[in-house]
Amino acid sequence: MKLDEVIARAAMTIRSEVAPAVMGSYQRTQAYMAAVILEKVARQLLLQTEHQRAETDEMAALWVDLELLTTPGSRLRRAVYASRSLGANAALSELLKAALSSDEPERDAVLQRTRRMMRAQLDRQLAYSE
Amino acid sequence: MTALATVASDRSIEDKILEYIAGQLPGASNVQLEAVERIAVGWSHETWLFDAHWIQDGYERSRGFCLRRDPGNTLLRHMSDLKQQFRVLQCLDPTPLPTPTPYWYEEDEDLLGSPFLVMEKVKGVCPSPWGKPGREYYAQAFDRGILPHSFTETLACLHTLDWESAGLSFLGAPATGTSFALTELTKWRELIELTRHDPEPVLIDLIQWLEDNAPTSDRVVLVHGAYRTGNLLVQNDRISAVLDWELQVLGDPMFDVAYVLSDLTREGTDRLSNIVDRSAFYREYEAATGIEIDDRACRYYQMLYIMRSAAFWMSANDLYASGRSNDLRLSRTAWSLPGVLDRAARELGY
Secondary structure, eight states: OOHHHHHHHHHHHIIIIIGGGOOSHHHHHHHHHHHHHHHHHHHHHHHHHHHHHHHHHHHHHHHHHHHHHSOTTSHHHHHHHHHTTSOHHHHHHHHHHHHHTOOSTTHHHHHHHHHHHHHHHHHHHHHHHO | OOHHHHOOOHHHHHHHHHHHHHHHSTTOEEEEEEEEEEEOOOSSSEEEEEEEEEEETTEEEEEEEEEEEOOSSSTTTTTOOHHHHHHHHHHHTTSSSOOOOEEEEEOOHHHHSSOEEEEEOOSSBOOOTTSHHHHHHHHHHHHHSHHHHHHHHHHHHHHTSOTTTTTGGGGOOOOTBTHHHHHHHHHHHHHHHHSOOOOOHHHHHHHHHHHHSOOOBOOOEEEOSOOSTTSEEEETTEEEEEOOTTSOEEEOTHHHHHHHHSGGGOSSSSSBTTTBOHHHHHHHHHHHHOOOOOHHHHHHHHHHHHHHHHHHHHHHHHHHHTTSOOOHHHHHGGGTHHHHHHHHHHHTTO
16 A cells, blocks of 8 residues: 555544544544644645656746746846756746846746746645645 | 743632632632633733622622733734733723723733733623634524614724724824735734744735735724624614723724624625624615725735735644643644635735
C-alpha cells in the first residue's frame, strides 16, 4: 500500500469508527477534523509528484517567456533575473511586485504572463484542497 | 508553558467554574452545575455553556450561563480581547439590539488559568450554516417566513443604533473618506505579516487592488464585522441574540451589508446567509435604515473579506503549526486558503 492510500484508509476509519463514538461536542468535532485533514494530506501526497513536475516545467517556460517579453537592462528584466533563484511562490511574488510597481512598456505583458502561472499554481492547489 | 501544558482537563475546569459561580451568588447554597459543555463554536476563545442550580431564601433557582475563556493562544488573540467584548456587551445590554447580558469579567488568572467573561445563556439555537442539518434548518425557516425578516430587522437595528449614547465611542470612529476601508485593510495585512506563511502572489495582487480602490464613506455605524447565520441565536424563528462580538468596529455599514451579500456566508443556496432573499433584503434593509445599499462599496468590501478570510486561514494554520494551539480546526484551514485565493484571482480576472 502506498503512503497516500494508508493515510486515506486511516481517515476513513477515524470518520466512520472513531469520531461517532467520541463523547463531547468539541472532542467529536476534533475527531472529524482529523479525518478531514488526513483526507486532504492523502490527496496532496497522491498528486505531489505530478504537481512538482508540472511546476518545474511551467516555471522554466515562464522564464523563457519573460526574457522575451522584457527589454535588456530594464528594471523588469532585472527583476526576472533576481527572481530565478527563488522557489516558485516567492519568485511569482517578487515578479508580481516588480510588475505592479513598474511603469515600463512591458508591464502589462509581464503581469499577464505572471498571472497565468499564478493561475496554474492555484489550480494545482485546488486539486487537493477542495 | 507549552500549549499542551495549558490544556487542563475539562473536569478540573468544571470544578473551578463551579467554585467561581458559587462565589458570585451571595446567599446561594447547594450550587450545582448541569449540562456543562465546551462547544466547538468560535475561533478566538473557548466557549462553555452550563446551567447553574442553587437554593436561595428557601427556593430553588436556576440560570443558564455562557463562559468564554481566553486561552491566550487562539485566532485573533491580539485583535479580540475579552475585556473589550465584555464592555461592548455592557453597552449593548440596555439597547434594543438582542445580545447576551454580561455578568462578570475576570482578569485574575488564578481563577481559571486565564481571563474569562460570563454572560447570559440566551435561549435559542445556532445551527451551523456549513452543514446539512443547518442548511435544512434555515431552508425550513425561510419557508415559514419569519426568520428572514428578523435577520434583516436585527441588522437594521444594529446599524441605526445610537452608538454614542450607548457608550461605544471607545471603539474609535474612523475619519471620513477612505479611512475606514484602509484601516481595515491595514489590520488584516498586519495579521498576515504576523504569520510565517510563505508569500502568496495572489494575495499581493489582491492587496494592491484593495489599496487602489478603497471606497469613501461618511456614515459611521456600529459594525458587527461577521453578521451572518451561525453567529446569530434563533428562538421561535426570531433572532434572540447577536453573538460573536469579536470583530466589531465603528465604520461603514456597507461592511456588514457586503458580508450578508457575499457568497462566503452561504452554501448551496442563493439565499443571503442561507436565509434571506436578495431582493427582499435590499428592500427591507433600505426601508428600515434609510441607508441606500452601495453596490460598488459592497463589491470592494467583499474583496476585503476575501483577504480577511485568507488572513484568518494563514493565521489559524500558523497557530497550529507552531504548537501554540492544539485545535485541529485551525490546522484544517491550510486547505481552505486556495479556495479564497481562487475567489480573489477570479475577481481580479484570472
